[in-house]
Amino acid sequence: MKTSTALQALTALSHAPRLAAFRLLVQAGPDGMNVGDLRERLRLPPATLSAHLNNLRAAKLVVDQREGRLIRVRANYAQMNALIAYLTENCCAGTIACAPASACTPPARSTRKKGTARK
16 A cells, blocks of 8 residues: 555544544445435434545545445445555564564453453
8 A cells, every 4th residue: 555545544534423434334344334324323414424425435445336216335344454454564663573473463452341440
């Protein structure tokens, strides 16, 4: 991935509603969601969601397909994975010798409730 492409994707994801939309589409899986359902989940006006989706489309993070009167939007997993690969390609200076192979893997999410102290 070119740096300019990564910057465009990161810029597209740097706005809270766009990041929320993208995360919902990733959660939805390969089937994606129709735009109306996405709009309801995000509680955004149609024009606002359309503008956000246009940013994500320009960054090639989402693709859409017309299904009769509906438009189905899907996360572009190939572009997402290319961005992740770009961000981690130099992890540990490109060598595995400096750390375990899992050094660049994000830690598991904590199941601890917010506000509870660790022992």
